Amino acid sequence: MKRNKSISLLFFIFVIMVAFTMFAIIVEARKQHSKKSKPSKHLKGSANIPGPAQAPLPHRGSYPTQSSFFNILSFGAKGDGVSDDSKALLSAWKAACEVPGATVEIPAEFKFLVKPITLQGPCVPHLVLQIDGTLLAPPEVGSRPKSSLFQWLNFKWVHDFSIQGTGTVNGQGFDWWSPSSVYFIQKKSKHIPDMKPTALRFYASYNVTVQDIEIVNSPQCHLKFDNSKRIKVNNITISSPENSPNTDGIHRQNTQDVEIQHSSIGSGDDCISIQTGCSNIHVHHINCGPGHGISVGGLGKDKSVACVSNIVVEKVSLQNTLAGARIKTWQGGIGSVKNISFSNIQVSNVKYPIIIDQFYCDKHICENQTEAVAISGVRYDQIIGSYTVQPIYLACSSNVPCIDVDLINIQLKPSQGYTSFKQALCWNSYGKSQAPLVPSSIDYCLRGDGGSVKRTSRSSHEHVC
Secondary structure, three states: OHHHHHHHHHHHHHHHHHHHHHHHHHHHHHHHHHHHHOOOOOOOOOOOOOOOOOOOOOOOOOOOOOOOEEEHHHHOOOOEEEEEOHHHHHHHHHHHHOOOOOEEEEOOOOEEEOOOEEEEOOOOOOEEEEEOOEEEOOOOHHHOOHHHOOEEEEEEOOEEEEEEOOOEEEOOOHHHHOHHHHHHHHHHHOOOOOOOOEEEEEEOOEEEEEEOOEEEOOOOOOEEEEOOEEEEEEOOEEEOOOOOOOOOOEEEEOOEEEEEEEEEEEOOOOOEEEOOOEEEEEEEEEEEOOEOOEEEEEEOHHHOEEEEEEEEEEEEEEEOEOEEEEEEEOEOOEEEEEEEEEEEEEEEEEOEEEEEEOOOOOOOOOOOOOOEOEEEEEEEEEEEEEEOOOOEEEEOOOOOOEEEEEEEEEEEEEOOOOOOOOOOEEEOEEEEEEEEEEOHHHHHOOEOOHHHHHHHOOOOOHHHO
């Protein structure tokens, strides 16, 4: 009996051991299966497929190969304002040029010295140059070969391209403006800089946007567009001293379909300059001063052909400028300026708020010539504020008069603290005026019977446009 009990007990213990062993095997199998199927705790979705381990991005670090961001520091730039970072910028540009929607980054808190450079397209669409730091031009007048004196940062054949950011483009033009500095360089190096570089220039480009950045102290023009289309400039700041020569803010030639808006421009020349070959230009919500105002021209220099049409300038404020809304042409030129509108313009301490000058000359004496660029369809509407020299100056060619000129709601009063004022001058200009008109002499400024002038006195060269 005792033997039977012992056998039963051993059998029971054996069954328990077998069962425990089987249970342990099952549990271990489930653990292994769970490890294989459970996603990594560092991944949150199917887009984050495990790949080679990436090191954390250092402050000056490089981006992954497939990134659409190309930081100039990753291409060897020092960002100390002294080292030449031109090659790094060019390398970053070339790499980004091949990637859809890429961004070349100029990071904040760094200063990058860049020599004259051409950033060339065409690139894959929607390339962005993000300027949050500072780009510095070489300050020395004699440091550039003559071939690079036309521009500093040259953008050529770029399409669907944007420049944006909170940073600064600094042309460091002080030595270029000083005659004594230029003379010293010429005498020392025998290199005569007969031209000065533009800070940013676009050539043969379209669908270009420039926004939010600051451009300062260019040796000559700050921002220039040549032979380009569909341009938008928004919320930028341009600044150089009032005595800096020929430092136009925004200069355009042979460029169409342009909008410039919500920007502040102060320089030593025209805040905005519109040259030959421009049409369909809309300028609005601009603060201008110091400078020479908003100008169409000068046009027709050296008997050249000039064609400008469909220009709208509105909602502009000008303070302490030479001119307000101005059209200027050289004697002897041919072509036409037509369909120009200046409206809703506030002027404060502007020397000449309204100008049409067909005798423009930047020398002491210019030769009198009979031909002139024909001017027609010009509207001045709601020009209000104060002047320091002369409220209106319309000097049109004796042979090619200005026609269809409208003066509507012109209210210009002498600025306080000034004494030497001139009366309104109007010569050979035809059109109509509409009250209110201040000073009242403006009401007699324009001549009537413009229809006969259209038929008999227009330039035979007007039709070249």
